[in-house]
Amino acid sequence: MKPSLSVTLGYSAAMAGAVLIGTSAMSPAQAWEPKRPIEFVIQTSPGGGSDVYARLWIGIIQKYNLSPVPITPVNMPGGGGAVALTHLKSKAGDPHYMTPTLNSVVTTPLQQEIPVMYPSEDLTPIALMSIDPFYLWTNPSKIKTWAEFQEKCKADRLSSTGTGARAEDQVHISLLQHAAGCKDFRYIPAKGGGEVASNVAGGHQDFNVNQPAEAMPHYPDRLIPILGFSKERSTAFPDTPTHWELKVGTDGEYAELMDLENGLHQMRGIIGPPDMPKEAVEWYENLWKKVFETAEWQEFMKNNAQQPIFKGADEYKKWLTTFENNHVKMMRDVFKWPLRSDLRDRNGK
Amino acid sequence: MEAFELLAVGFGALADPARLGFMMLGVILGLLVGVLPGVGGTTGVAILLPVTVFLEPISALVMLAGIYWGSMYGGLITSILFAVPGNPWSVAVMFDGRPMAKQGKAQLAMSIGFTVSFVGAMIASILFTFFAVPFAEMALKFGPPEMFAVLMIAFGTFIGMGGAPAKALIMIAAGFLLSTVGLDVVTGQPRMTFGSIDMLQGFHFVPITIGLFGLGEVLNNAAERYKVQIEDLTKAAKLGLHDITESIRLIMKHWVLALSSALLGFITGILPGAGATPASFMAYGIAQKTSKHPEKFGHGAPEGVLAPEAANNAAGTGSILPMLVLGIPGSPTAAILMAGVFMWGFVPGPRLFTDQPEFVWSFIASLYLANVAAVVICLVATPLLAMMLRTPYAIMTPIIVVLCLVGAYAIQNSMLDVWLVVIFGILGFILRRLEYPLAPLVVALVLGAPTEDALRQSLIMSDGSPWIFLERPVSTPIAIVAILLFLLPLFQMLLRRFRRGSPEQAPGE
Numbered sequence: 001m002k003p004s005l006s007v008t009l010g011y012s013a014a015m016a017g018a019v020l021i022g023t024s025a026m027s028p029a030q031a032w033e034p035k036r037p038i039e040f041v042i043q044t045s046p047g048g049g050s051d052v053y054a055r056l057w058i059g060i061i062q063k064y065n066l067s068p069v070p071i072t073p074v075n076m077p078g079g080g081g082a083v084a085l086t087h088l089k090s091k092a093g094d095p096h097y098m099t100p101t102l103n104s105v106v107t108t109p110l111q112q113e114i115p116v117m118y119p120s121e122d123l124t125p126i127a128l129m130s131i132d133p134f135y136l137w138t139n140p141s142k143i144k145t146w147a148e149f150q151e152k153c154k155a156d157r158l159s160s161t162g163t164g165a166r167a168e169d170q171v172h173i174s175l176l177q178h179a180a181g182c183k184d185f186r187y188i189p190a191k192g193g194g195e196v197a198s199n200v201a202g203g204h205q206d207f208n209v210n211q212p213a214e215a216m217p218h219y220p221d222r223l224i225p226i227l228g229f230s231k232e233r234s235t236a237f238p239d240t241p242t243h244w245e246l247k248v249g250t251d252g253e254y255a256e257l258m259d260l261e262n263g264l265h266q267m268r269g270i271i272g273p274p275d276m277p278k279e280a281v282e283w284y285e286n287l288w289k290k291v292f293e294t295a296e297w298q299e300f301m302k303n304n305a306q307q308p309i310f311k312g313a314d315e316y317k318k319w320l321t322t323f324e325n326n327h328v329k330m331m332r333d334v335f336k337w338p339l340r341s342d343l344r345d346r347n348g349k
Numbered sequence: 350m351e352a353f354e355l356l357a358v359g360f361g362a363l364a365d366p367a368r369l370g371f372m373m374l375g376v377i378l379g380l381l382v383g384v385l386p387g388v389g390g391t392t393g394v395a396i397l398l399p400v401t402v403f404l405e406p407i408s409a410l411v412m413l414a415g416i417y418w419g420s421m422y423g424g425l426i427t428s429i430l431f432a433v434p435g436n437p438w439s440v441a442v443m444f445d446g447r448p449m450a451k452q453g454k455a456q457l458a459m460s461i462g463f464t465v466s467f468v469g470a471m472i473a474s475i476l477f478t479f480f481a482v483p484f485a486e487m488a489l490k491f492g493p494p495e496m497f498a499v500l501m502i503a504f505g506t507f508i509g510m511g512g513a514p515a516k517a518l519i520m521i522a523a524g525f526l527l528s529t530v531g532l533d534v535v536t537g538q539p540r541m542t543f544g545s546i547d548m549l550q551g552f553h554f555v556p557i558t559i560g561l562f563g564l565g566e567v568l569n570n571a572a573e574r575y576k577v578q579i580e581d582l583t584k585a586a587k588l589g590l591h592d593i594t595e596s597i598r599l600i601m602k603h604w605v606l607a608l609s610s611a612l613l614g615f616i617t618g619i620l621p622g623a624g625a626t627p628a629s630f631m632a633y634g635i636a637q638k639t640s641k642h643p644e645k646f647g648h649g650a651p652e653g654v655l656a657p658e659a660a661n662n663a664a665g666t667g668s669i670l671p672m673l674v675l676g677i678p679g680s681p682t683a684a685i686l687m688a689g690v691f692m693w694g695f696v697p698g699p700r701l702f703t704d705q706p707e708f709v710w711s712f713i714a715s716l717y718l719a720n721v722a723a724v725v726i727c728l729v730a731t732p733l734l735a736m737m738l739r740t741p742y743a744i745m746t747p748i749i750v751v752l753c754l755v756g757a758y759a760i761q762n763s764m765l766d767v768w769l770v771v772i773f774g775i776l777g778f779i780l781r782r783l784e785y786p787l788a789p790l791v792v793a794l795v796l797g798a799p800t801e802d803a804l805r806q807s808l809i810m811s812d813g814s815p816w817i818f819l820e821r822p823v824s825t826p827i828a829i830v831a832i833l834l835f836l837l838p839l840f841q842m843l844l845r846r847f848r849r850g851s852p853e854q855a856p857g858e
Contacts, residue, residue: 045761046395047684055395056692059402073395074762078550079532079539083763086546111537114546159810165537188493188806189534192684194677195621201675204492204810213691217676217698222489296402303694 032279034096038071041088041099043081048192049163050100051075053129053268057100060296066287080108080167085116088123091273095280098126101269103168106320106327111166113340120320124276127288128269128311128319130301132211134172135225135240139203146227146246149207153182158206161199165189166337169196171327172209172229172264174335179249179258197223211266212236212305229264236305257330267323268306269316285312321346352479359710362407363718371408372715375415376722382416383423386433386559386756390420391681398685398692406693406708411715413689414669417682418470418719421625421665422727425462425658426734429455431749433563433756438625438661440558440791441633445646445653447566452649456735460596460728461651462658467724468600469611469659473666474716476615482699484667485674488619490823493806498818498827499620500800503627505834506634507792517789520780524793527552528801535805547765554794556757556766557773561787563753564770565777567746572778593728599651606636606652607659614660618667624680625664627799630792632660647788666716673697673709 040058042051051073058071076084081104091097099105101119109116116122136149143149152158162169170187177185188205190196193214199205201222215223225240233242244250249258258264270288272281291297292310301308311319325346331337363369382393393416401409424436429446442462449458476484491499530541531551542548600607610632617628636656637646646653668679669686676697678684690697695705702709737745753774757766780787811817818828 045681045684046391047678047681047686047688051395051685052688052691055398055688056402059399059692062399063402075395076762078761078763079546080537080549082532082546082549112532112539112546112549113544165533165535167537170537186809186812188809189537190806191534191802192678194672194675194684194687198489198621198671198675198677199492202489202492214676216696217674217701219698221699299694300692303696304691 032277032283034067034069034280034283036096037069038067039097040071040073041084041097042073042075043077043084043099043102043104044075045077046075048077049266050102050268054100056296056300057129057291060291060294061287063296064290064294066290079112079114080104080164082108082112082114085109085119085123086114088271088273089115093275093277094273095276095284097273098270098284099272101271102266103171104164105271106324107167107171107331110324110327110331110339110343111337113342117340117342117344118321118324118346119271120317120324123274124272124281124313125316125320126270126272126281126284126313127292128267128309128316129288129292129297130268131307131309132213132266132268132304133228133230133234133307134209134211134264134266135215135229135237136176136207136209136227137197137200137215137223138207138226139200139222140220140224141222142203142206143226144224146241146248149226150180150182152206153177153180153185155183157183157186159186159188161188161190161196161205161208162210163190163193163196166331168266169209171330171335175249175254175257175264175330176209178334179243179252179254209264229258230307234305254334257326257334265307267320269311281313355706355710356478356714358707359712359714360718362707362711363411363714368408368411368711369718371404371412372415372719373722375412375417376419376719377726379416379419379421380423380723380726381419383420383435384426385759386427386435386555386563386752390417390436391685392759393417393420394682394685398689401689401692406695407711409693410686410689410708410712411719413686414712414715415719417665417669417686418716419723420682421470421662422463422466422723425466425654426459427752429458429462429654430734430737431563431745432566433749433753434555434558436625437555437558437795438629438657438664440562440626440795441629441657441661442654443562444633444788445648445650447562448647448649449651449654450738454649455738456592456731457595457651458654459731459734460592461599461654463724463727463731464593464596465600465607465655465659466662467720468607469614469661469663470666470716470720472608472611472659473615473618473663474713474720477666477670477716478713481670481674482702484616484619485671485699488621488671488675488677491620492821493803493810494817494821494824495827496620497800497803497807498824498831499617500627500796500803501831502827502834503631503634503796504792504800505831505837506631506638507789508835508838513784516785520785520787520790521793524790525797527557527790528554528794528797534798534802535809547763550761550763550765551798552769552794553760553766554791555760556769557794558791559753559757560770560773561777561780561791563749564774565781565787567749568774568778569781570742571746572782592731600655603652603655606639606656610636610656610659611663614663615667617660618664618679619670621671621675621677621679624668625661626795628664629657629661630795632656673701673712674699 040054042054044051054073061067088099105119160173196208197214200208201218225237228240228242230242231244332339394413424439425442427433427435428439428443429450432447434440446458532549533540614628633656636652637643668683671677671679672683672687678687753770754767757770807817818824
């Protein structure tokens with residue numbers, strides 16, 4: 001039912017890595033434990049995107065007594081994560097800080113000149129907890145199918161909406177425009193996901209690209225997913241075709257960008273400060289693995305049509321690096337957005 | 350009627366002593382956090398959100414909801430007593446609540462505030478109970494152009510409010526200027542941050558308000574050498590039911606105002622992205638505009654307490670409605686409650702009403718019970734709260750200053766906000782001495798960002814044509830009302846000129 005194969009594979013790979021390294025340094029690995037409360041630095045206001053996840057995870061950790069010290073949520077909204085990431089960066093070497101991630105940990109540092117540029121290098125990726133795929137949502141009274149969408153978007157400028165400017169929603173909408181060969185979309189940036197969904201549900205805008213959670217209240221009367229950005233159809237929306245099936249941008253010049261391993265998605269993971277001791281990373285990896293396996297988290301992912309994919313520190317880092325490179329390509333080369341002036345080039349890209 | 354049966358189901362679900370206990374615990378916690386400036390219900394609910402993993406959904410829901418309902422009452426206390434707004438939506442109540450306290454009528458001001466909050470919440474609860482879905486459908490009709498028109502009405506109600514026009518204009522401009530700092534929502538580019546990372550978060554209006562009013566007031570009192578303190582001492586002595594009966598009498602006398610403020614609040618609360626704060630400002634503005642004695646506003650008019658409090662509690666209740674029916678949180682606190690709904694595995698939406706009737710209706714039932722509990726606790730505590738004014742200023746002042754600073758830090762864990770309180774505290778003191786009105790700055794600061802967003806969103810939709818506001822069925826009438834409101838002072842001026850022209854009539858005011 002669930003695509004659990006990738007989970008198991010991911011997990012065994014991570015564990016194999018941990019075991020190989022662990023055998024020589026077993027005792028110090030066992031020795032590290034957090035010594036004081038862990039600060040969970042949240043990049044949004046209470047109730048915002050990643051805040052929900054942070055608080056759910058904290059609840060789960062408390063319930064199963066997974067941590068010897070309390071985990072305190074600290075909201076540092078502002079600057080699309082710029083404030084929180086800068087704070088995390090300043091805690092180099094102190095593994096009592098973490099932040100839950102969304103895609104803005106990649107998009108913000110590429111545009112704002114903050115001390116973090118590439119989180120995979122400048123911070124410590126710890127674990128990926130799930131992949132939250134994006135869908136293309138329309139109001140069924142206006143557009144019912146992808147074919148209809150494509151026809152309309154080539155004839156006229158459609159209006160779209162998303163959370164914030166030049167963050168994940170606009171990235172995905174712009175990519176869609178290029179991949180599907182549509183006329184320039186109007187993009188109306190909004191404050192939050194609920195507002196975005198209601199603007200499309202109320203007929204003010206033609207479409208948006210979002211994870212299911214915010215659209216579900218309007219499903220299926222006022223919002224329907226006409227396209228899923230993933231390889232396989234989701235069990236939640238078995239009738240919604242994927243961009244892989246319909247080959248939307250999958251075999252042209254945008255193929256690599258439209259893939260991003262599992263389609264377009266919001267990443268739900270955890271990142272720590274730079275220079276964390278290896279033992280601490282292992283301890284956290286282990287903690288998050290346990291959280292991942294709890295019934296509560298599995299249930300939550302299922303309810304919200306997320307892909308239950310777990311990645312440990314090394315794998316997550318590798319994956320994040322590709323993700324960052326793809327974002328540089330998209331934002332700088334395809335969309336021609338101005339990125340930060342001091343952008344460090346990687347691998348000649 | 351079906352709603353009655355379902356409401357009975359809700360009350361039945363709450364008859365469980367454990368659930369009732371959790372709800373009461375929530376209400377009391379809410380009252381406490383509501384008193385702390387800056388902290389407010391949002392933080393209270395957020396801190397306790399992880400308990401949803403432990404408790405069964407209904408207990409957890411009514412506890413979190415209880416915190417929310419409770420916090421809506423707590424906010425006005427510090428606004429009235431110390432001019433330190435406990436919540437953003439308790440700013441408007443301060444304009445007249447604080448002068449009332451200075452005149453020794455703190456207890457009356459608080460009693461009016463609590464009682465009318467209850468009235469507002471009850472009216473909103475009844476509307477919620479019977480018309481949740483139609484109201485939600487109405488909210489969906491509001492896109493960016495409609496929101497802009499509504500916000501224009503909010504500004505329109507404030508035209509001509511207090512102070513010399515030129516000074517008011519300067520303060521409005523300053524408010525707008527401050528509201529533009531930070532990451533621009535439309536372009537994603539930083540504006541006026543001067544390269545500072547801290548400034549990317551922008552100027553949150555709560556620390557600025559706390560500074561201008563709370564700290565500014567403290568400095569002002571120090572300069573006035575305890576004059577206020579002595580005045581308070583001699584007059585705030587009476588204890589007893591008198592203030593409660595008097596406040597009920599006043600609400601009866603101004604029932605039209607109370608009812609219309611509550612309705613206005615409820616509708617504003619439902620609109621996505623508006624919420625209780627604009628509602629309280631609008632209600633205040635309208636109360637002043639429609640009053641027979643507009644000149645008394647700002648100097649302790651009871652209507653100035655009554656209108657914003659009726660509106661903000663109704664709006665607070667209303668803001669839950671789109672969350673439950675449409676998945677759009679009408680306020681930050683509603684956003685956290687919605688997170689809770691997701692954590693329990695439910696999905697907000699019309700289907701929640703049919704799939705989980707016990708959950709939804711016990712929540713609605715908690716509206717009634719929690720509000721009754723909150724108003725009783727508040728009214729009983731009023732004399733005790735008013736006694737705080739008797740505490741010597743030498744003791745009270747440091748406590749207020751500490752509360753201001755801690756509260757500012759608590760909003761988003763930022764030292765910048767603490768500095769803002771200090772800077773704007775000093776500015777507030779100076780501006781007060783120079784007789785610049787502070788309210789227009791705060792209104793412009795609070796409403797500036799959403800208005801700018803709505804305007805720019807609308808103009809993107811129309812490819813730059815401003816006619817969009819007059820081309821859509823819902824925004825057109827609202828925009829016309831807004832334009833008329835803006836022109837009203839001009840009409841009044843012309844009318845006065847005209848009357849002055851006729852021999853026997855002298856200008857009224």
